Amino acid sequence: MAIHQISVFVENKPGRLADITAILAKGEVSIRAFSIADTTDFGILRLIVSDTAKASQVLREAGVASSVNEVVAVSVPDITGAFAQVVEVLAKAGENIEYAYAFLTPEIGTAHVIMRVGENKKAIAALTQAGFAVIDNEDVL
Amino acid sequence: MPKYFNPEIETASRDYLTALQSARLIKMVQNCYDNVPFYRKKFDEMGLLPGDIHSITDLPKLPFTVKQDLRDNYPFGLFAVPREKLMRIHASSGTTGKQTVVGYTKHDIEVWSEGAARAIVAAGGTKEDYVHVSYGYGLFTGGLGLHYGAERMGATAIPVSSGNTQRQIQILQDFGSNILCCTPSYAMYIGESVRRMGIDPKTLALRAGIFGAEAWSENMRREIEKALDIKAYDIYGLSEIAGPGVSYECQMQTGMHVCEDFFYPEIIDPDTLEPLPAGKYGELVFTCIGKEALPLIRYRTRDISALSYEQCECGRTLVKMLKPRGRSDDMLIIRGVNVFPSQVEHVILSLGMEPNYQIVVDRINNLDTMTVKIELSDTMVSDSVKEIEKQEHKIHSTMQAVLGVSAEIKLVEPLSLPRSEGKAVRVIDNRQI
Structure with missing residues (x-):
């Protein structure tokens, strides 16, 4: 039940992010969530998109280096302390969070949190058991 | 005397x-x-x-x-x-x-x-x-x-x-x-x-x-x-x-x-x-x-x-x-050490990467510096910064072991290095000697 994430290598130079998002737009790929990790020389643009396969294809055609992996996405009620519970469940399961990013869906009243953990299966089992709704690409279309 | x-x-x-x-x-x-x-x-x-x-x-x-x-x-x-x-x-x-x-x-x-x-x-x-x-x-x-x-x-x-x-x-x-x-x-x-x-x-x-x-x-x-x-x-x-x-x-x-x-x-x-x-x-x-x-x-x-x-x-x-x-010939002398572009290429190929690279040599504070820019491919992209940096370190240490001189490794986007008449410009020597 993990979610597909596409990671794009972006050099730190002006206009590069604009180029890449334009490539996705032209390919009619919708960005559902994203985060950017940066170092001095390069950044990694992490995206959850409407059509991962299409995104990979248009990026490859445009000569942009990308790769796809699976991460854990969980739906969290938009109330104080909810995310703290998620983190606690994972800590108890012995799962490390390497990075996380979140987006709110005001119309539904929940937040989606996307996390890179050590072992997806273990994390998903722990979260499901604790009553959290783990979501996949279908849920964010 | x-x-x-x-x-x-x-x-x-x-x-x-x-x-x-x-x-x-x-x-x-x-x-x-x-x-x-x-x-x-x-x-x-x-x-x-x-x-x-x-x-x-x-x-x-x-x-x-x-x-x-x-x-x-x-x-x-x-x-x-x-x-x-x-x-x-x-x-x-x-x-x-x-x-x-x-x-x-x-x-x-x-x-x-x-x-x-x-x-x-x-x-x-x-x-x-x-x-x-x-x-x-x-x-x-x-x-x-x-x-x-x-x-x-x-x-x-x-x-x-x-x-x-x-x-x-x-x-x-x-x-x-x-x-x-x-x-x-x-x-x-x-x-x-x-x-x-x-x-x-x-x-x-x-x-x-x-x-x-x-x-x-x-x-x-x-x-x-x-x-x-x-x-x-x-x-x-x-x-x-x-x-x-x-x-x-x-x-x-x-x-x-x-x-x-x-x-x-x-x-x-x-x-x-x-x-x-x-x-x-x-x-x-x-x-x-x-x-x-x-x-x-x-x-x-x-x-x-x-x-x-x-x-x-x-x-x-x-x-x-x-x-x-x-x-x-194309031999470079970096801090007294002989370096051939073909050695750099050899390392890149041996690590399973495409030979799309460029060597930039400069002299900063009177010391020679060498930067090797390598175009990365899809298989090298990761969602984790640590993973990409780990690859850079591996290239760096292999390069150092083969060349006998330290080179800064910089991964760059595919097709970002200049190509002229289909042939890449392999070496840019900015040293003013």
Whole structure:
């Protein structure tokens, strides 16, 4: 039940992010969530998109280096302390969070949190058991 | 203060030198024919016999030797002596990760030491001097070459080796080193560190420096001389021929006197391979007429230089070679270490990456820097910064192990490196030398 994430290598130079998002737009790929990790020389643009396969294809055609992996996405009620519970469940399961990013869906009243953990299966089992709704690409279309 | 280490040779008449060179060439050619199958085969193919060589003027009849020949006969295939006669092995980096290996007999070490000793005396060195050797010691010929030279001419050698600039300066101060031997870029760096530490260079006992193993300009000479309050002398050498001391500068600083009694120089047109007259720039070629273990015939150095037979004011009659102007191949010299773009490519391929790369060389704070930009592919992209940095570190350490010099690794986007006419521009050298 993990979610597909596409990671794009972006050099730190002006206009590069604009180029890449334009490539996705032209390919009619919708960005559902994203985060950017940066170092001095390069950044990694992490995206959850409407059509991962299409995104990979248009990026490859445009000569942009990308790769796809699976991460854990969980739906969290938009109330104080909810995310703290998620983190606690994972800590108890012995799962490390390497990075996380979140987006709110005001119309539904929940937040989606996307996390890179050590072992997806273990994390998903722990979260499901604790009553959290783990979501996949279908849920964010 | 003696002006020459070996006045009989260094001020010999041209006739005497020619006779000596001729006698040594005849002996050397026989040694090559008898003991090096590679040369015997070449001679046989050309229909040449050792007896066809009567004097040094017959040299153009002989075949050339190139670095590839050393590689093809790696490691010891071109040695002309049995193992019990070998006294030392040195090596320098080659083009495909394989090193160029050279060997010396006791006699060869003496020849090389004499070349380095002549260089130290020409730079004003005496038996009372402390010779501070900051070239690296090891397979690289720099450190041991100057070390043996210093001992040979009777000075005191201080084998500091390279690195640890603080300690270098402390030794310069406390031991009172008189002559510094290192690469010119390192001399600049020491000079700057001395200034930064607030030390007046006039308080140091340092009088002269002997700098080589990389290209440097007259401007850089003036800067070093000012920064350290010394006279800076150029020295030339390559391990295939011996090491530092193949040629050296005198007080006139107008070119390097070649130890032509051991290493006979020619200048050739690198395209036609025809010998060029004195004064013309072309590829420098040496024949090791004074060596036993690795007697290379007409070895193409790839360095572009010219010879001057004009009488030098220092009194030496040995021919001078002018400061090399560049190279006839793509070899780069980074902090004294030979680096071929093909070695970089070899590492990239060995790590399973596409050979889309560019080498950018610069000189920052007078130290050579090398950056290797590599286009990454989809398989190298990760969502984790750590993973990508781990790949960079792996490339960096493999590169360092193969090249023997550190290079900054920079991963770049696919198709981002410039391509001209389908062929990539592999090397950008921004150094102002």
